[in-house]
Amino acid sequence: QSALTQPASVSGSPGQSITISCTGTSSDVGAYRSVSWYQQHPGKAPKLMISDVTNRPSGVSNRFSGSKSGNTASLTISGLQAEDEGDYYCASYTSSNTWVFGGGTKLTVL
Amino acid sequence: QVQLIESGGGVVQPGGSLRLSCVASGFTFRNYGMHWVRQAPGKGLEWVTFVRYDGSDIYYADSVKGRFTISRDNSKNTLYLQMNSLRVDDSAMYYCAKNFNYYNMDVWGEGTTVTVSS
Numbered sequence: 028q029s030a031l032t033q034p035a036s037v038s039g040s041p042g043q044s045i046t047i048s049c050t051g052t053s054s055d056v057g058a059y060r061s062v063s064w065y066q067q068h069p070g071k072a073p074k075l076m077i078s079d080v081t082n083r084p085s086g087v088s089n090r091f092s093g094s095k096s097g098n099t100a101s102l103t104i105s106g107l108q109a110e111d112e113g114d115y116y117c118a119s120y121t122s123s124n125t126w127v128f129g130g131g132t133k134l135t136v137l
Numbered sequence: 138q139v140q141l142i143e144s145g146g147g148v149v150q151p152g153g154s155l156r157l158s159c160v161a162s163g164f165t166f167r168n169y170g171m172h173w174v175r176q177a178p179g180k181g182l183e184w185v186t187f188v189r190y191d192g193s194d195i196y197y198a199d200s201v202k203g204r205f206t207i208s209r210d211n212s213k214n215t216l217y218l219q220m221n222s223l224r225v226d227d228s229a230m231y232y233c234a235k236n237f238n239y240y241n242m243d244v245w246g247e248g249t250t251v252t253v254s255s
Contacts, residue, residue: 063240072245072246073182073232073234078237078238078243079240116181118184120240124194125187126187128182
């Protein structure tokens with residue numbers, strides 16, 4: 028159950044777009060439409076931002092979007108805002124009937 | 138509103154036991170699978186365990202298999218995590234989370250802190 032691979036940090040200026048990658052294997056990310064993305068602010072619980080690779084839950088800004096190609100999923104945030112700063116985690120269901128998270132990416136809005 | 142409230146965390150010596158609880162409100166608890174997810178201080182999220190809505194299927198991370206037991210009481214809208222043979226590296230914030238559409242976790246509690254230390 029190795030963690031999915033995410034960049035440790037990304038940054039962007041307000042108004043710009045950034046993309047966070049999440050690389051797994053054919054047993055997790057590549058196997059199902061089961062990738063989800065979570066935002067976490069310091070001292071707070073995680074918040075679901077994207078479900079099932081591309082779906083945005085009610086209340087989540089349409090500036091957030093998800094995609095997947097092969098064993099790599101991506102989260103794109105367009106029109107960066109200061110409030111987007113925080114940690115982002117991807118997660119995937121696996122063929123072993125478990126879930127696995129990525130190591131997390133710290134987003135800094137410059 | 139939809140809410141999950143964890144309790145039961147605390148300080149325990151290595152080898153000890155704790156039982157965490159998670160009380161659900163604002164949704165039909167018996168219809169949803171539930172997860173426990175933990176986060177060690179300054180570290181990332183780690184999935185721990187899952188139980189299907191009716192308790193028929195239960196899955197564990199290798200790191201806790203044989204030591205932790207997830208269970209639920211749908212009559213009390215409550216999820217549990219029995220943690221035995223605790224180790225220092227089990228120290229973390231433990232979150233319960235509601236499963237959504239098979240694979241996702243759409244509602245999270247605020248967490249309860251477990252510290253394993255001598």
